Amino acid sequence: MTRHMESRLKIDPFLELTQRHGLVNAALPQVAVLTLGLNVGTGGEWLIKTGDWVEEEQIIGQGPQGRVFSPIPGRVVKVTSMVLPDGTESTVAAIALEGAFKRTGKSVNPQPWEEWNSTRLFEMLEYYNFLATSSALEPPFHLDPRARIKKVIVNLLQPEPYQTNWYHLCLYEDQNIVTGIKILKKLYSPEVIEFAVHKRPKDYAARVISKFGSGTYTVTWHDAEYPAAHSKLLSNSETSLVIDADSLVALSLLARYSRPQVESFVTVSGSGVAQPKVYRVKVGTLVSNLLEECGVSSSGEHSVIWGGPFSGYRLQTDTMITITTRSILVLNPHETRIAEQQPCIRCSACVDSCPVGINPIRLFEGLEVKDGFQELRPELQRCLECGICSSVCPSRIPLLQRFRQERRNQ
Numbered sequence: 259m260t261r262h263m264e265s266r267l268k269i270d271p272f273l274e275l276t277q278r279h280g281l282v283n284a285a286l287p288q289v290a291v292l293t294l295g296l297n298v299g300t301g302g303e304w305l306i307k308t309g310d311w312v313e314e315e316q317i318i319g320q321g322p323q324g325r326v327f328s329p330i331p332g333r334v335v336k337v338t339s340m341v342l343p344d345g346t347e348s349t350v351a352a353i354a355l356e357g358a359f360k361r362t363g364k365s366v367n368p369q370p371w372e373e374w375n376s377t378r379l380f381e382m383l384e385y386y387n388f389l390a391t392s393s394a395l396e397p398p399f400h401l402d403p404r405a406r407i408k409k410v411i412v413n414l415l416q417p418e419p420y421q422t423n424w425y426h427l428c429l430y431e432d433q434n435i436v437t438g439i440k441i442l443k444k445l446y447s448p449e450v451i452e453f454a455v456h457k458r459p460k461d462y463a464a465r466v467i468s469k470f471g472s473g474t475y476t477v478t479w480h481d482a483e484y485p486a487a488h489s490k491l492l493s494n495s496e497t498s499l500v501i502d503a504d505s506l507v508a509l510s511l512l513a514r515y516s517r518p519q520v521e522s523f524v525t526v527s528g529s530g531v532a533q534p535k536v537y538r539v540k541v542g543t544l545v546s547n548l549l550e551e552c553g554v555s556s557s558g559e560h561s562v563i564w565g566g567p568f569s570g571y572r573l574q575t576d577t578m579i580t581i582t583t584r585s586i587l588v589l590n591p592h593e594t595r596i597a598e599q600q601p602c603i604r605c606s607a608c609v610d611s612c613p614v615g616i617n618p619i620r621l622f623e624g625l626e627v628k629d630g631f632q633e634l635r636p637e638l639q640r641c642l643e644c645g646i647c648s649s650v651c652p653s654r655i656p657l658l659q660r661f662r663q664e665r666r667n668q
């Protein structure tokens with residue numbers, strides 16, 4: 259029988275544990291471990307070798323998605339391979355911190371990006387390999403200069419329980435979010451700006467919206483349901499662009515200061531963390547180092563989840579923060595246990611909870627039959643990989659894991 263983690267979390271959808279602890283800078287990594295790309299096996303090459311010295315934000319690699327920048331100054335100590343959070347293996351470069359930072363901690367005047375036209379802005383995005391995300395539930399993408407975008411949807415919805423980046427960014431990075439939206443207006447001249455926000459708490463979104471100016475936007479209010487933040491649930495139109503708060507902050511920092519994406523906002527939460535917070539973390543920081551800073555011992559019995567409780571991965575080995583890392587969840591043993599998969603009891607909980615109307619158990623069983631695959635392909639393509647079906651299943655059937663595996667094999 260398949261063994262996998264059973265989550266027995268009491269889900270508080272919103273502020274959770276991080277609310278009173280705010281957003282803080284994580285300690286600088288003594289060693290930063292960088293990947294060439296966001297996926298394994300997609301090529302690229304390092305422009306550095308062991309023993310080289312690099313400056314902060316120097317281009318050190320050409321990955322499949324674009325240029326790779328060093329988050330810290332230092333010396334290249336190793337170019338090797340490492341297991342990524344999803345279990346795949348990738349080439350990595352390890353840089354030991356040494357020397358002075360050119361940008362971090364320095365006061366720099368903003369560039370006059372308002373005077374630039376969209377062509378110049380897109381050139382900048384391409385040079386710095388800017389990658390946006392619609393939500394923490396989806397892979398990153400480049401902003402396409404050829405796209406005809408009529409509506410920009412500013413996604414301020416919580417992707418999964420515990421993931422409170424959106425709340426903290428609205429409170430502490432509101433100006434950058436607003437600037438990010440203004441840059442998108444310049445890039446695409448959309449007809450509509452829409453804010454997708456939760457009905458409660460209202461204060462966080464109001465802070466951003468009030469700074470945006472009157473009469474130039476619409477607001478859609480959402481219930482506390484998961485996975486409301488997935489872009490396909492917000493819009494399926496090719497002329498809509500859904501973008502999250504993390505990406506808007508990064509877009510603002512790039513246009514105003516030419517800062518590549520060498521930092522990520524990461525919620526570190528869960529009952530295994532004494533002081534849950536949202537951290538501004540240098541990309542390449544090892545998860546073990548970040549957890550140490552949060553008072554989590556590497557020898558503890560807790561479970562470390564990469565991502566949210568529904569769709570996250572349980573980390574088996576140490577790995578590094580990337581630009582798409584949004585949350586790390588640390589759970590105590592009494593909250594998780596290894597459960598045996600049981601036969602389906604036809605309770606239909608998975609069917610009732612799927613946000614896109616898939617029958618998960620029918621799909622799961624269909625995939626077990628070799629000849630049935632072609633027929634099931636469209637249904638598999640519709641799956642958002644949100645993990646709600648697996649989470650509600652009383653028989654602990656690994657529905658999401660099976661769908662993910664099948665999509666990767668396609």
Ligand code: SF4
Binds near residue numbers: 645647
């Ligand atoms: S099948 Fe499961 S993982 Fe896929 S969208 Fe439905 S609930 Fe989410």
Ligand code: SF4
Binds near residue numbers: 603608
């Ligand atoms: S929730 Fe689990 S037990 Fe219930 S119908 Fe779906 S797969 Fe079967």
